[in-house]
Structure formats: C-alpha cells, structure tokens
Amino acid sequence: MSPEETPTPVDPVEGAGKVAEPVAKRRGWAIDTEPLKNKAFRRLFGGIAATMLGQQMTLVAVPYQVFKVTHSSLLVGVTSMVALIPLIVFGLLGGAIADAMDRRRLMLITSAGSAVTSALLAVQAALPGDGNLVVLWVLTACVSGFAAVNQPTRGAVIPALVGPAGVPGANALSMTVRQAGVIVGPLIAGVLIGTGSLFLCYTVDALGFLVALLLLRGLPALPPGHDAGPLRLGAAVRGVWDGFTFLRTQPVLLMTFVVDICAMLFAWPQAVFPELSATRFAGSENALGWLFAGISIGALLMGLTSGWVSRVDRQGAVVLGAIVAWGLAIIGFGFAPALWLAVFCLAVAGAADMVSAVLRTSMLQLAAPEDMRGRMQGVFIVVVAGGPRLGDLRAGALASATSVGVAMVSGGVIVVLAMVLFAFLVPSFWYFRASRSAR
Template sequence: MTSPVDPVEGGAPVAEPVPPGPRRAWAIDTTPLRNPHFRRLFWGVAATMLGQQMTLVAVPYQVYALTGSSLMVGVTSVVALVPLVVFGLLGGAIADSMDRRRLLLVTGVGSAVTAVLLAGQALLPGGGDLALLWVLTAAMSGLVAVNQPTRSAVIPALVGDAGVPAANALAMTVRQVGVIAGPLLAGLLIALGGLPVTYALDAVGFLVAVWLLRGLPPLPPGRDAGPLRLGAAVRGVGEGFAFLRTQPVLLMTFVVDVVAMLFAWPQAVFPELAEGRFAGSPAALGWLFAGISIGALLMGLTSGWVSRVDRQGAVVIAAIAVWAVAIIGFGFAPTLWLAVLCLAVAGAGDMVSAVLRSSMLQLAAPEGMRGRMQGVFLVVVAGGPRLGDLRAGAVASAAGVTVAMVSGGVLVVAAMVVVALAVPSFWAFRASRSAQPPARG
C-alpha cells in the first residue's frame, strides 16, 4: 500500500483513507490502526500517558504534603493554567505555521527534560520546594500545551476525514488506560516513598514517544501558512478567534465544557478525601484519581456507536448532564467503592462528550485553521479543570467536600437545560448536515 501521507508541495499532507472494517454496533472501531503513521502517533500517545498521569497525581500530592491545604492544591492548578492558556493558543498558531512533526519532537524532548528536573526537586531536603515545583509545573504545562493541539491537528491528515471520529476514540481510549494505570501506580510508588521515581517515569515516556514520532513523514501546515514569527503567531491566534466567532455551534462546544469542568471537576478534593473520609481504604488516592478514567476507558472500548452519532449536539448536552449527576452522587458517597463508581459514570459521560466535540472541531475547521482550533480546545479541556480545581478547593475548604461537589453538579445540570433551550442550533446540530467552512485569514 502506498504511503498514507503524501506531502503536497507548499501545503498540507493528503491522507489516503483506510477502507472501513466490519461494522459493529458497540465495539471500538480500530480501522485507523491499519494506517502505519497513525499507529506511530497512537503508540506515542500511549507511551506518554502512564508517566504523565503519574505526574498529575504526584504534583497535587506533593503540594498537599508540603502545605496541608486543599486550597493550595487548587492554586497549583492555576499556576499551570497561565502557561497552558498562553502556549495553548500560541502553540495552535505555531502548529499552523511550521512542520508539525518537528514541533512534536521539540516539545517532547523539552517535556522529558522538565520531568527529570521535577524528579530532582523531589529529592531536596524537606520533600521538595514549593516555588520550584510551581515553576517546573508551569514549564511542563506550557510544553504540553503546544504538543497536544499539534498532535490532534495531524489526525485528519493521517487518516482522512472519514476516519477522524474513530481515530479520536482510539486516541482518547489509550489515554484512559494510562490515566487508570498511572494514578494506581503513582499511589503505590508514593506510599513507598518513590516520588522522584514517579516523576522520572514521565521522562521515560516522553523519550519513547519522541523515538516513535521520528518515523512520521513531514507534516507541513496548510497552504496559506507563512514563515514562523512571534508576531505572526499572535496574529494567528486572533484569526482563530475571528473564525470561531463565525461558527456559533463550534463556540458552544467550548462553552458547555467550560461549564462542566468549572463547576463539577472533583480532583482538588481527592487528597482531602484520601486522608479523611476514605482514610481506612488502602490506595484510596490512586483509586480516586483513576475513577473517572475507568469509566472513560469502558466507554471508549464500547464506543463504536459514538462514531456514528448524527445528533452530536444533543448527545453532547446529554453526556454532560450525566457527568453532572454522577458528580452529585460522588459528593454524597460514603464509601470508596461508591465514590469510584460515581466517578466512573462521570468519566463515561465525559468520554462521549470529548470524542464528539473534538470530531466536530477537526472536521468543521479547514486544514490551515485546525491547529488553532485544537489550541483553543486544549485550553478549554485542560484549563477548565484547573479553574474547577480552584473553585472546588475553595468551596471544600469553606463548606466541605459534599457542598463543593453537589452544588457544582446541580449548577451544571441547570446550565445544560439553559443551553438546550437558548441555543437550539447546538441542540439540533447534525453531523450529516455539517460542512467544512472556507478558510478565513
């Protein structure tokens, strides 16, 4: 078979679609894995996820160990949010202005170096230094903020438009494997005093991903991309938002996720629950961090139906409502197993929402705009939970974990009802009626 990516001179790569496999109602569609270049991307994602998710457990644990405050755990999320927003937006513009393979390699190496430095600071006297931990967390956030939208932007070029929903489901499912195994392994290593090893494994994962991604072909940006300059990148961010203003349905894909994550993201309260309500349960911290991804993984493995959803807007709203109701249940849960079950249900709803929202963006945006749209997507997907950490940590410190979770879940359910009534175009959006708009800017 010929190479699935043939660079077009001066423009974007053209994908050779893989013929669809046997149609199954529920099982995940693995057709994109027949594409050798997508397989490299897929296993590159898999390689990074275990260590990366271990780091996402280790950082809040270390902050709580140093300060004893859930509020400071939330503040740490905000420390990471600023570079995530700045470099997420700029990174999307950069990904539309240079070879995306090269950008993936540069950010992967940078992330590995930062993870090594995180391991080093964990060896400092007293269990680490909060200020240095914040600086390195911010650096890692900035690098990942450039890497992730670039990685998402290349998917249509590798698998073709028809393969995008299935490719997204595969990529998000393999992430969930790491998000489940990573926290459980992190909880075990941390309990054994292995915080530096936890960070070091993140570096190993990034280096493996770099080795895999070196085998990708050149992935040039869209035809209209100019030379890479800071001013051009900044202007590109503005052009991306100008494009987004012309696409109200796509704009709402960001709004509904911001609402869900801002008011119902539970991660900031996990350390407090592990040392309080569930203190008698072994590895409680790891199970809490893994709970959402357990549900997301199970949904991903049975996501064959998701790639065939036509009423995408309505299903996104319903999935977010499921997330919110499950978080309400989590707030009341008196036992660890029930809390993890509620988190798993929430994760299943979030998985459906994420696959459909990402697919809507990748297919609706023209090739020269995909990096910027994925940059905004990353800012929303990763930035929303960080703001949610701050809200949850503050409310939990003032009124308790139950109030923080239940109040947030109720607000999200109410907001989804408002969206369905106030923005009927989003509720009625059908994939079969969507068309890629012309490039702007």
C-alpha cells in the first residue's frame, strides 16, 4: 500500500470518531512544522527535546570517564559493547511489549528508569576518585536498556498522532531537535569536563527525564493495535520472532537496516575522539566537545532545510547516495590535520546521515501495520544504536593496533564500495519509489 493510500489513523487526542488531519505536502526547503499543530505530538516532541541535551552530555561524559580511568581507546570501544547487549535484548523485547500494552504507560516507566539511572551516574561522579570501571559499565548497561524500550515506543506512536502524510515531517522535527542537543550537549559537556564537573553532566540528564515525565503524563492512552494479545514474556519473545518473519518478506525494508549497519560498523568515528583530543588536536581548545558535536552540526543544518526530503520519490537511491557521501566524509576526517577540517568533514557526514535516517525511518513506519509497528521500531533502534557501538569496537581496536587515520580511512573506503555493490546486487532497493511502495 502506498503512503497516499494508507488509511489515516484515529487521533487519540481529538477523541473517538475523529481522525488526524492529513498534513499537506510543502514545497519549500524549510523544515516542515505542520506536525507541531497536533497537541499530542507537541507533548511527545517536547519530551524528546527535554532529554536530548542531558543524554548527549552523558554520551560524552561516560567515554571520557572510561578513558580517564583506563587510558585505553580499546576499553572505550568495549564500553559501547557493554551498552550493546541490553540494547539488543530490550530493544527487540521492548518493541514487542510496545505492541502489547499501552504505549503512554510504557514511555512513562522507561523515562522514570532513565531519570534514576542518570541520577546514580551523578552520584558516582561526585564520589572521590576518577570512578570505577565496573560501576560505569553497569550503569551504562541500564541507560541502554531503558533507552532501548523507550525509543521504539516513541517511534511507534508517531503515525497514530500525525497521520501518514505527517510522518516524514514529524521524523525530521524529532531528528533535528536531537541533533541540536548533540551539538550543544557535547560542547557544554566539554566545558564542564574541562572544569572537573562530570557531576553536572549527569545531573542535567536526570532533570531532562523528569521534565519529559511531566509532559508525557498529559498524553492520552495509546493502546496497541487491535490484534495485540496479552502481555506475557513468552508472547513478547514470540512477537520478536513474528517481527523478523514479517521483515523477511519485505526485502526493501530489510535493506534499510543492512546499509545502515554497514555505514556504522565500518565508519563510525566516535571511539577515537578522546584519543584525537589528547594527541593530534591537543593544542585546540575544547577539541573533545567539537569532535562530538561535529556530526550533529551537519545533521542540524540539513534538518533545518529538510522540507525537500518528504518529496523524495526515489528513496532507495537517495539513501545509497547519502551513505556514499558519509563514507567519503569519513575518509576526509581520517586525513584531516586540523580540528576545523575534521569538524567540517564530520558535519558533511552528519548531513548525509540525516537524509538517510529520515527516509529510512519514514519507509519503515509507513510500511509496517499498526500491530507490528513497535517490533519494527525495535529492530530499527537495535540497528541504529547497535551499529555505532559495533563501529566503536572496530574503530577503537584498529586505532589501537595501527592508527586513527588507518581506522577511519579504511572504513570509509569499505562503505563507499559496499554501497556501489548493493546498488548492483539489490536493484529493487536502488529503484524503489515511495509512490509505488506496497505494504
């Protein structure tokens, strides 16, 4: 079923019997703000905005603290793997749970858990000493587990709130505000870390989740699809299997996961940022903060001019082209001798990734039926968040064995060649058109 033919879902805010008004197609380049006219989406969007700053500060603070304790880029990469295991387990189960219980309630539970975990990170940072690696790993795993359930649940409710035509615009808004947080958060975190204030980094994160809790409480009930069964662990596990069974019947959607895994596995640069800030760019002010912010600078600029993205018809070809641009930018980053050039390359990579992410998310949300949407978002979150963690391990290990330049340049080359290969091996993805898509 094409997006234009998809039935408009009931709007739970406006009440039974009413539907979410279709969002008109915009012709400008400016970001589409029409979804913000929906009161429920404004609350969801506000919750996302409230948590982005603190979350990104924590994502800088944890690897910095691990590197400070261990002086090892490899263990920074291992920390990402510690986060990957609960992300996979709870991301998949969380998507199945989101298809079997009230999604508003699930978002409240996971937001509360995230607030408590961030508060514990703040407590350990306030204690004497640099910290304890095991404690950091345990809390990192908890952060990842709560996020793995919360994020697919948030994604699953978007089509029901804004209607099919509003999905690309709503995704662009959510991703853009996230990128704003990823820019500002690392810069603030870099300043606070430089003054020895890790405690404040984690505290801001905890406070953000408290604000999100207040906003999410105002949402109406968001029940799962009509085919959902009772919430039991066995049913959730079977639901995960059903999700993968459905995905195997959708080769184009499967490829949206494959291309992203490839891009993140071979060309995600974050694990080498602490080493670069302490070596190649040691003489540059707040190098750590600027490196962490670089990708999101480009993503934010692209998001603010993303009005054209919702009009893309050849979505598969544009996704492949965007990922090729990502790979080329990472190659440039690996060679960059100065901080400003490295940040510029990361910004180009971020802009390309923003295009890819918006299109892949929209394809998935519109193609999945309502009672399968949570599980598809669960798989999506595992891929989107798990790929960079695998990439951290690869980059950290290769950088330790050779150099940062080798780790980044080789990965970028592999990504570019892989996208060309995918275009030939899976022509259905290359020729995919949104106007002809079928569910």
